[in-house]
Amino acid sequence: MKFNFLFILLIVVLIGGCAVDEIYVEEEIVEEDIIQVVEEEEFSSDSEKLGFDELRKSSFDYEKLALLGLEEDRDVYISTKEKDYSIRFGINGGLYGDERREEQISDLKDELDELDSVWLRHIGRAGWWEMEVEPGVWDWTLTDQIVLNDDNPWVLELFGSSGTVYPFGGFSEEEFDEIISTKDTKEVFDYIIDNSLDLNDPQQLLDAENYVKTYVTRYKDQIKYWEVSNEGINTPQREELIRYCYQWVKEVHPEAQVIITGIAGTTDEQFNGGVDTLDDMLANGLGDYFDIANFHYYAMIEDDFELQLERTYDRHQAVFDKHGVDKPVWVTETSTSSAVDSELSGPSSEGIQAQHVVKRLVIFSAKGAEKVFWHSYGSTSETNKFYQCNMVDPDTRDPKPAYYTFKLILDKIGYFDGVETLETEDFRLYKFVNPDGSVVYVAWSIEEKSVDLSDYIAGDVTVTHIVENRENVVPRVEIIDSSSVDLDFSPVFIE
Template identity: 25%
Template sequence: MNYLLTASSFLLATSLLAQSPPSVTPATWKEVGHLKTRDANAIKASTWSIGGETLDRDYTDYQSYRTYLGPLGAKRIRLQGGWSKCEKIKGTYDFAWLDAVIPDAASRGVAPWVELSYGNPIYEGGGEAKLAGHIPTSPEALAAWDNWVRAIVTRYKDQVPEWEIWNEPDLNPTHTGTEIGQFYVRTARIVKAVQPNARLIALGMASVTKLEFLNEFYEVLKKENALHLIDIQTYHGYAHNPDSSYPNIEKMRQLVWRYNPKVVFMQGENGAPSTPKAITIGALRDQDWSELTQAKWDLRRMLGDHGRGISTNLFTISDIHYAAGDHMVGVNTKGLLETNPDKTIKRPKLAYKAAQHVFSLFDDQVELLADVKPTSNQETVNGFAYRYKKSGGSLITLWSKEARPADEYVPRPMTVTVKGQFKTPVFVDLITGKIYEIPKNQYKKSGNEWIFSEMPIPDYPVLIADKSALLL
């Protein structure tokens, strides 16, 4: 496979030089290569999505970040349909802004999935066009909502395979699960009437602990004989330590699967800020962050999900400039791309390159081995096993999970034991992309297991892999 050094990739490489974290490997370890990244058009299929939210309120600039979209390597992008932006005059729709986004993203190998939201204040009882706004409630507004949903799905049914209905409905304290269930069913039936093969996504839950809300929602669908109208369940649930979320996520999965075991789970929106708390807004703003801890956190969320068979939408591609009148005001620095004050792109952050490594490597050619569990002499290690289908070579993800990612972390040498195929074992840093030869005196095969000793496992995912399983 040939890789060309384009102007954008040169800019990315030079901008990341000053951001590289200190090496976690011993100075005596030999560097033997570097992970290659791939454009989305060169990747056949994967479970990875990137956030493209808030274009409906003009808080980001698609035309500025679109050239970074393909090289990132995610195969899907989450967009928001923006009823209020489409219909500023009653009964008149302007889809020009989405026409400039949806086909362009698809041409870059990134399939759009569109969230239907928010309210529209030109109608009495139409709800609010902002995060945590209320759904439409009046008969006139609900009829107008139905008409807009019908219009947008009709327009993009051949380009958008998946539709998500609303975002974080539980963030509004006046919403109930019953009310949202009724709203979801009416919307889902319209989508299916226009696009029978559409995949439907619910519910963009802000919390992973509001099981009563979720239970009420599914009870409505059960009574309406509408449980088949959900293909994918999305949730968000930000946590300072991403590994602490999974017990509650598992409770959510078990609840949903009692109603419909065919529902697929997806992390619909998650990411970490890249700046101190005095600068950023949004979730996790009560802690200080840096570009390094953002990259670490994002990697842990992505590969923690992936190892549990959960798809991920990484939030988000560009920093978001929230304006007055919304749920919050200021810059949400969870973007993989740093922005200028006018929302144009200043440069990629360290997390952009880290995400590229994961998106490029963990595609449909790499399969999760759910019945293979790496073990360590340290209980704080998280690990998952994979196999590269073509060569049979193993890939093992490992990281220390005991706390929130830190700017300074000294890896504790650990012994790792796992079943697998390792002809040429190497160690991979997923932030820098550097590949290191593992000294021969630090690994051995014992029966059908491999034992790796004195492995420097940091507080973000690294790989022990067979060299044949990597993009070099």
């Protein structure tokens, strides 16, 4: 019986190897699903047949496990270009591989290449159960297509928007997809909590460790920044999860940077609740278990919009100051919808959205954020609260004014070395210093007015206006005297 089992195992491994050789050809990744089968190691057990449970209790060779199928062709299609981590701004979301269509991913990557080496975050459809489809059986199709041959710096989430769902219990992907598409937010969260990973269960803990270490090891040549989970500050066992994930990541990739799960809020009440939770966690010493702080904030379009952003940043920072924890801060989601009746933002337009691209990125940067990510790039359904936060039209894929304005801010201050807030009372004025020593000012006002900037920059200045409609997608440029610069709600770049 033992001989028969080993013979069958050998055939499975050989077939798996042939399949991998057929899939990875020349310089591209083709559409076939790449199902990686974990090779069983030698066990000390006297059992004649090893089941999944014993396999999962084994001590894996993570290098071999994570790179299975990549050894021979690894240098053919994997980008060797050194990533540029110095860019300040990024995009959250957009690379959702619906039905794992390679052509869709390819098209999106081509579009994003137009934005230079901008930061990217959140692949989508890359949950634990979508990569480890059965215990010890891996499908890297989607993540390989996106990560392996991409020059952009990435933030990948260990546990994404589906929370810390444990995939090998009572969880059903079909049931989960139906709940997401038909139920309200509370019912979705209730389902996630009911099926969440239990770190007190030894088997589930070991499965989670295997998953995290395998995922990080496979992409450690491409990915340096790992976020524990998406908006998981109020999920069950959050402290334990952060501690474990930090240690697991560092064990297999010591140079990696671990980003704490983000505080999130589309309202101040929600955000403040997350701040209170963070306060408790830092009091318990959690500051030793992450490298980068992180939050998400949206806010309604109101008269004190700019003050809302500043107060939010200050509330978040105050908790770190209280506990003497000094960490870089990243805002990995912020956005304004362009929908005229947006549930998220209130009444808006494409012009207002373009204005807020600059205002959000500038204000959070000036407050001290090291990186700021706009949500989002690609499609969002009309039933989603974040509908029309996209930089491109979700129906036609045509770039919106926000897209062109985002390109403009990347060009002007995308790699800034320093920023200073100069004016916040009668109007807003910020000074950015770029790596080459050039200085760019960003200014706007809550009402139309002419301001004298000669104390900051004398003589003639070049004023570049943002793009606010689809008819004129080339930024308007004018040269005027710095003693009389006209400002209104729309930010301008002054040099």
